[in-house]
Amino acid sequence: MGRVPYWNISYGIGIDLLAVPLIIIFLYGLYGHWKRIKQGKARLTFSLRNSSLKIGPVYIGALFTKGILGSRIYKKLFTGVAHGFLFWGMFLLSIGTALVFLNVLFGLPVFKGAFNRWFMSFALDAGGLAALSGTLFLLIRRLAFPPEGLVAPKARPGFVLMEVAITVIILTGFLLEALRIAHNGFDEGAFVGNWVAGLLGGGDSLSLHQIVWWGHGFVALAFIAYIPYSPLIHLVLAPINTSLAIPVPGPKMGVLDFSAFEDEEAEELPSLGVCKLTDFSRKRLLDFSSCLWCGRCHEVCPAAQTGKSLSPKGVIVTLSEYMNKDKFQDDSLLDEISANAIYSCTTCAACMEVCPVSVNQPKAIMRMRQHLLMERSEIPDIMGQAHKSLEARQHPFFGTGSGPNDWRKDMDIPSFEEGKTEYLLWIGCAITYEERTQKIARSMVNILQKAGVSFGVLEESRCTGDPAKQMGNEFLFSEIAQQNIEEFTSLGIKKIITMCPHCYNSFTRHYPPLGGLFKVVPHSVFINSLIKSGRLELRNGEQTICYHDPCYLGRRNNIFAEPRNVVASLGRLIEMPRNRENSFCCGGGGGNYWAEEEGTRINQARAKEALDTGAVKIATACPFCLLMLTDGLKKYADVEKAYDIAELVNNQLKDG
C-alpha cells in the first residue's frame, strides 16, 4: 500500500491550522530581535575594491560559505561534523515535511515511485539518523564533557532544552514511521522505520500511532515557534550576520571624524567610542544577538588562555545579556566588562578568525577602549606612559636609550629624494628606538643595497600612529597619520617598504580613508620577490627554522606564503602547532607591548611553543614579535634564537 498523508488521523488539518498562530509567534520573536538590533547606529558603508560579489550590503560568497554551509564550523572536526549532521539532517527533514504539506494542499505526487523510495523514505530516514546522532553528540558533550570554551565564563542556557526537543521530534518521527510500517507493511527505503517496526514485534497499535502523531506535531510546531526565543535563533541570524560582515581579514576599524569638535557652532558633540549599547552600530548588535556562546574565541584568545581577565566570549555574553535585558542606555557596561579586560586584548583577531558566525569581537572591544581613553582618560599605567610619549615625542618608546639616528650609525644610507628614489624604506618607531630591532633595519639596508634597489629613508624616523590607534586614541592616530601623509605627499613618496606589519596595516588600512594612498609592500614580500627574481643569492643552510606568524601580517593581511618561502630558502622550515591563520599572538599587540601582564606571560607561552619544535632558530617578520619572543625566550634559553627574516637573509647572503 502506498503512503497516504494523514493516514489514521482524523482532523489532521488541525495541525496545519495550529501552525498559523505558532508561525505568528515565531515572526513576533524575530521582530523582537529586529527591535533590539535597530537601536544601534546605522553603519556607514565602507567601500572595498576587489570585493567579492555583493548585492546591497550582502556579501553573497560569505552568505553561502560561512552563513549557509557553515564552513568555519568544521575547523573543530568532531563538533563540526556533529553540527553538520544535525543541521543538514534537519534540513532534509524540513524539506520532507514541506513536501508532505504540498502533497496535502496541492496533491504533489511525492509518495510515488523512486522519489518516494529514495527521498521520502531513504533520504529522510538517513537525515533523521544523522540529525539524531549529531544532536545526541552535542547534548552529551554539553552535559558530560563540555570543552572549556563552552562553559567559561558561563554556559548558555536553553541549548539543552532545544537539543532534547530535537531528539524527541526525531525519535517520535521514527516511531510514527515504524507504527505505520507495522500496520501497512514493509516500506522500501525506510531502513530505520523498517528496523524499528521489527523491534515493535509486528504489533498493530492504531491508537498509539494517533497519540504519537499529534504529540510529534505539537512538539515540532512548538519547537519552531520557540526558535527566536532560544539560542537556535542563530539559524536565522548567523547567515545574515556572516553575509553582512565585510570579507577582509581582521577587524575593520575605519577612522573617526573629529570635525564636529572643530566646529565652533556645534551644539552637541558626539560621544567617542562606546559606553552603552546604543553607541554600537546595528551590525555589532546583530553580532551580539548571533553569538552562540560556543567559546571558540575564548579557546584561542591569548589573553584568556594565559589567565588575563579578558574573555572575548565573556565580553560578547555581557553585551548580549545587556541587550536581552533592554539595558540599551545603561552606561555601566564598561565597568561590568572592566577596563582591565578591555585593555588586555592584543587585537590579534584570533577570535574573529575562528568565530563560526563572523562576530567581530575585537571591534567591539576596541570601540569600548576608544571610549575609555578618549572620553574617560582611563588607560593602564605603563601603556599610559607609552601613550604620553607618543603624544609628546611622536613615538611610544619612553625611556629609550636610543637616539633617532642610532640605528644608522656608521652606515651610509641615502635619504629619499623626489624623482630619484623609488622606494621609501620606512623605519618606524619599534626599529628606531629598540637596540635589538635596529639590526633589522641595518640588515634590510644591506639587502636592498646588495640587490641594487633604489631606496631612501626619511631624515627623521617616525611612527605611523598605529600604537595610538591600538590603545584607543583615534584622535592622536589621525593627527600623526595626517602629518605623515602630508610629508609623504610633499616628498613625492609613492612606494613604501615596511619592516613592521603594524606599519603595513596602518598604511594600507587606515591611511587611505585619510587620503594617503601609497603602494606598500612588507619586507618579507619584498625580500621574497628579490630572491625569486635572482637579485639576491643566498647560501642555503641545513639549519631548522620555525616561523612565527605576526598577527598583523598573517591573520590580518593574509600574508603567509612569502615569509615562509624566504625561510625555506635559508634552511628547513618547521611549523609550530599553531601556525598561519591559527597562529598564537606574541602578546605585544593592541598596545600590550607596554603592559604589566597578569597571569602567564603570553610571549613566554609562545616562545615555549617555538622552542618545543626543536628548531635551531625562530624567525619572524615583525619587530614587536621579535622583541616579545626574545624576551619570552629568556626564560627557557641562554642563547639568542629569535631573528627577523631580514637578519637571517642578510647573514646568508652570498658574498655578504
Add this chain to the structure above:
Amino acid sequence: MHIVVLAKVVPDYEVPSVDFELVSNRAHPRYTRMIGLYDENAIEMGVQLKEKHAASLTIMSYGRKEDIQILRKSIAMGGEKLVLIQGTSDDPFVIADNLKTAIEQLGGVDLVLAGRQSADMDRGIVPGVLGEMLGSRFIPQVSAVENEDGAWKVSQVTETGLRELEFVGNGVLSITSVPENVPRIPAVRAIFAAKKKSVQTMSGRDGDESWMSEVSVEIPKMESTCEFLPVEDMNETAMTLLKRLKEERYL
C-alpha cells in the same frame, strides 16, 4: 579658593645621554619641547584640588610664545586659565620676579604649585625664591595637599620617609612625583576645548643678570670601557672579576 600652577616648557627630558648635544650652551633645538616632568604632577595635583574644593585653577608659565600650543595640554587636563609671561631668561630671580608680578596681578591667589625641578635649568630654586618674594610659606618636595577648615595639610617627601606639615595662609609648594599625582591623559573633547581657549599673554621684564656671567656649559662625558674576562674556569673568572672591581675601586 584660587590655585596657580607654574608650568614650564622644556626640551625633552628623556633624550638619551648619547644623543644629547648643546647649541649655544643650551639643548639643541631639535629636541621635542614638552611640559616639565614634575610640572605635570603639579598640574594634576592642582586639578584634583580644583575638583575637590571647587577652586579656580590658573596655569602660569614663563617662556616663549611658541610654547602656548604645548601649554594648552594643561588646560585640557583641567586648568581654567592660561597665563604666559613672555621671556627667555633662565635666571631664577628674574623668573620668580616675573611670576610674582603676574600672580599679584591675578590677585586672591591662595596656593601656588610648581614642579620641583623645572623653570631654572633644573635647579629647583624658583619656587623658593617666589615664596620669599610673595611673602608666602614655601615647602619643597610635596607629595600631597589637603585643605581642612582653611588650613593646608601637606605631605613632604624626605630622604627617609614622609613628613606631615600644616600651615595657614598662602603658600608656594614644589611638587614631587607620586602615584597619586600621575598626570591624567586629557580627554579628546577637553583637547579641542583647550584649543579654543584664549590665552593671556604678558610681556616679561628683563632682570639684572650682569652680576653673573656664564663661562661655559658642558655635558658630562659618558665613557664605557669593556674588558673581557676568560671563562674557561668560572671560579677563576669570578675571582678575577672581584679583583678587578676592587682595583678599579667599584667595591
